[in-house]
Amino acid sequence: MGSVLEAEGLLVGYAGAPVCGEVSATVAAGEILGIVGVNGAGKSTVARTIAGRQAPLDGDVKVHGLLIDPDAVPFRRQVSAVFDDDLFFPSLTVREHLLLVARGHSVADPEGRVEEELDFFGLLGRADAIPDALSSGQRRRLLLAAGLIRPSSLLILDEPEQRLDPIMRVALGVRIAEHARNGGAVVLVTHDPELLLATATSCLVIDHEVRELEPVQGASIIAGS
Amino acid sequence: MLTLDDSTPDRHLAAEIVRFTRSTTRRHKRSRVSLSERFVDAYSWGLGIAVSLTIAASFVLALRNEIADRSSAGTGIIGAQWLILPEPVLWTSVTYAFLLVVSNLARKLGPVTVGGPESIWWLTLPIDRRPMVLPPFLRKAALTGTGLTLLYLPFSMVTAVNRTAPEHLLASVTFGAAGVIAVTLAAFQQLGLLGPRIGRVVTMTALLACAVLPTASSSPWPAALAFVAAVVLLVLAGPRTGEVRSEELIRGGAVAGHAGASLFMMDSNEVLRALGGGRKTVDGGRAAGFFARPAGGPLRALIRADVVAFLRLNPPLMPSVLWLVACVAMPLVEGGLPEFAQLGIIVIAGCATASGMGGVARKAALVPELEALLPLHPALVRSSRALMPCLAMAVWMAALSGLLVLLGASDPALIAVGALAGIGMGAGTLRSATKAAPDWSAPPVDTPFGPVPRAQLGSLMRGLDVTILAMVPVMVGLYLGYTPLTVVVVQALFSAGIVLLSVLSKPKKA
Numbered sequence: 184m185g186s187v188l189e190a191e192g193l194l195v196g197y198a199g200a201p202v203c204g205e206v207s208a209t210v211a212a213g214e215i216l217g218i219v220g221v222n223g224a225g226k227s228t229v230a231r232t233i234a235g236r237q238a239p240l241d242g243d244v245k246v247h248g249l250l251i252d253p254d255a256v257p258f259r260r261q262v263s264a265v266f267d268d269d270l271f272f273p274s275l276t277v278r279e280h281l282l283l284v285a286r287g288h289s290v291a292d293p294e295g296r297v298e299e300e301l302d303f304f305g306l307l308g309r310a311d312a313i314p315d316a317l318s319s320g321q322r323r324r325l326l327l328a329a330g331l332i333r334p335s336s337l338l339i340l341d342e343p344e345q346r347l348d349p350i351m352r353v354a355l356g357v358r359i360a361e362h363a364r365n366g367g368a369v370v371l372v373t374h375d376p377e378l379l380l381a382t383a384t385s386c387l388v389i390d391h392e393v394r395e396l397e398p399v400q401g402a403s404i405i406a407g408s
Numbered sequence: 409m410l411t412l413d414d415s416t417p418d419r420h421l422a423a424e425i426v427r428f429t430r431s432t433t434r435r436h437k438r439s440r441v442s443l444s445e446r447f448v449d450a451y452s453w454g455l456g457i458a459v460s461l462t463i464a465a466s467f468v469l470a471l472r473n474e475i476a477d478r479s480s481a482g483t484g485i486i487g488a489q490w491l492i493l494p495e496p497v498l499w500t501s502v503t504y505a506f507l508l509v510v511s512n513l514a515r516k517l518g519p520v521t522v523g524g525p526e527s528i529w530w531l532t533l534p535i536d537r538r539p540m541v542l543p544p545f546l547r548k549a550a551l552t553g554t555g556l557t558l559l560y561l562p563f564s565m566v567t568a569v570n571r572t573a574p575e576h577l578l579a580s581v582t583f584g585a586a587g588v589i590a591v592t593l594a595a596f597q598q599l600g601l602l603g604p605r606i607g608r609v610v611t612m613t614a615l616l617a618c619a620v621l622p623t624a625s626s627s628p629w630p631a632a633l634a635f636v637a638a639v640v641l642l643v644l645a646g647p648r649t650g651e652v653r654s655e656e657l658i659r660g661g662a663v664a665g666h667a668g669a670s671l672f673m674m675d676s677n678e679v680l681r682a683l684g685g686g687r688k689t690v691d692g693g694r695a696a697g698f699f700a701r702p703a704g705g706p707l708r709a710l711i712r713a714d715v716v717a718f719l720r721l722n723p724p725l726m727p728s729v730l731w732l733v734a735c736v737a738m739p740l741v742e743g744g745l746p747e748f749a750q751l752g753i754i755v756i757a758g759c760a761t762a763s764g765m766g767g768v769a770r771k772a773a774l775v776p777e778l779e780a781l782l783p784l785h786p787a788l789v790r791s792s793r794a795l796m797p798c799l800a801m802a803v804w805m806a807a808l809s810g811l812l813v814l815l816g817a818s819d820p821a822l823i824a825v826g827a828l829a830g831i832g833m834g835a836g837t838l839r840s841a842t843k844a845a846p847d848w849s850a851p852p853v854d855t856p857f858g859p860v861p862r863a864q865l866g867s868l869m870r871g872l873d874v875t876i877l878a879m880v881p882v883m884v885g886l887y888l889g890y891t892p893l894t895v896v897v898v899q900a901l902f903s904a905g906i907v908l909l910s911v912l913s914k915p916k917k918a
Contacts, residue, residue: 253654254651254654256534257534259533260534263532268528270527270528272429272432272525272529274432274437283425284529286424286425286428287421287533289421
């Protein structure tokens with residue numbers, strides 16, 4: 184399968200100062216690239232740069248052979264990114280948030296898809312609640328549901344396991360793997376060795392020098408062994 | 409496998425998404441607020457606005473009558489004017505300066521923006537963004553135009569007493585249209601149609617022409633010209649608002665949201681922080697040599713750090729110079745404002761300039777724990793922090809007093825009085841920086857004049873109170889036209905007292 188994401192000599196950071204070494208990676212359709220590292224290593228910054236949320240200091244990132252541009256409609260159509268953005272429309276319910284995304288991406292039978300996602304993420308009972316009435320874990324589930332309800336060929340997840348219970352973490356791992364099996368590529372930033380082992384096909388360890396390792400080695404780095 | 413389809417996004421779908429969000433939000437809000445509550449809200453707002461307008465109108469009419477009745481010479485702070493500035497030049501300059509402020513604010517606040525939730529839930533959708541950003545942009549342009557039209561009306565009545573009522577109206581409409589032009593030119597810069605430097609030049613040139621137009625209000629053509637120009641620019645910018653980059657949309661929305669929330673809470677420090685967010689970055693290299701020199705003791709090291717921080721935060725130089733020019737130009741006008749109005753404007757200019765000098769103190773006040781780590785008495789820390797604002801304000805006030813003395817407002821001793829006043833005003837910025845946000849839950853206090861929100865007023869006025877107090881003796885000197893020794897002594901006592909009060913009083917806690 185062709186490569187979905189190509190990063191070549193990518194340098195990320197703030198105010199001109201890089202936070203980690205150069206990143207070079209390729210993710211093909213059906214592959215899951217795990218990104219691991221200690222706190223402050225720059226994992227999320229790499230993910231944010233790949234998602235087009237901040238400009239790279241140097242190097243190129245291409246999605247489907249085109250340089251990333253978060254304002255281009257094809258990019259928005261192809262790339263789904265879930266970060267820890269705790270921002271919601273205060274007056275829209277959980278169901279309405281998901282319906283907004285489904286309709287915006289022209290999903291067939293949006294109402295039906297919304298019910299499926301609500302069921303998967305255990306939000307059916309809270310479907311008519313506004314975000315302020317949700318727990319932080321439920322808000323996290325809503326964000327993940329919004330990232331997965333829409334079609335995408337590149338899924339970027341920044342520590343999706345945060346604030347999720349163990350059962351949901353396992354279910355999420357299955358869902359990520361399913362996304363890859365259906366032809367999607369995934370970039371997964373995680374601190375969870377089990378999630379990494381359950382999903383990743385390759386692994387980048389972010390530090391002053393970025394190394395590409397087997398997921399098993401990446402998992403032992405996270406576990407501190 | 410998904411296709412890399414770059415077909416034209418569906419505008420109807422985008423409009424539908426916006427409609428869906430807005431209608432759901434409206435429905436939710438309606439369900440939370442009863443009809444009686446809405447009536448009470450509308451009544452309170454209406455009453456408040458009516459009372460404010462009545463007070464403002466009576467003040468404007470009184471000032472207008474005062475200007476119309478008095479003799480043209482010898483009523484300002486400069487008794488015998490040897491340099492006279494034509495009145496239209498001053499008022500056109502003021503109009504121009506105000507339009508530049510509008511343009512600057514429009515650029516800082518967007519003008520094409522999205523809020524926090526929109527940036528996450530709307531901008532990531534593969535649809536045309538125009539229906540998302542165009543209506544709020546048009547609303548902002550219309551509100552700016554209407555607001556400026558209403559604002560210019562009293563200004564026109566006070567500064568051009570000979571105009572007829574329709575002429576006042578035409579001048580106001582012209583100014584309102586000029587405001588829309590300023591906002592639209594800011595949108596052009598956001599779109600990248602005008603680069604930063606070219607954009608500034610074009611905006612300054614266009615607004616200069618706009619500032620002159622209200623003076624020709626005897627004819628309807630200037631108003632028509634400004635109105636048509638505003639509409640043409642809106643028609644050019646409007647259809648392209650969907651092309652503003654997401655980074656710009658989010659930046660403007662963040663600044664506008666922060667500034668709006670700070671205004672709502674009436675926290676002037678936060679408003680300044682919000683609007684200063686887009687300023688040029690801190691100069692990390694400035695005065696590095698001075699900072700690197702060995703310091704003898706913690707106090708000297710702290711003073712050095714505060715001096716360097718003040719220089720690196722780029723205190724606003726241009727507004728300070730503009731306020732200085734305005735204060736000097738105003739009394740030069742033949743048949744200008746009455747003496748008390750001139751003194752009032754100098755006080756406003758002093759407070760505005762002083763507020764710009766408190767950047768380091770405001771930033772330091774955000775993390776009081778850092779100061780607690782220093783092996784120094786807190787009063788010494790606050791003295792160090794007040795040093796540069798005091799010095800800067802002493803220079804500014806000395807320059808202002810010197811120029812006024814040169815024009816014949818008073819004798820040279822006023823320069824010393826001005827410099828002393830500047831020291832007190834600088835200390836006021838420290839007091840202002842450490843004020844707590846008003847506690848709106850505190851009940852008002854009953855007084856013979858009715859309930860007064862004393863705690864909230866005290867919090868809002870902290871800092872400003874002593875800045876104004878520091879200017880009282882120098883204003884008396886200007887009013888008298890000479891500087892008796894008493895004024896010098898009182899000014900020295902006032903400034904010393906204010907400095908002591910500012911450095912010895914503990915910061916207010918929220």
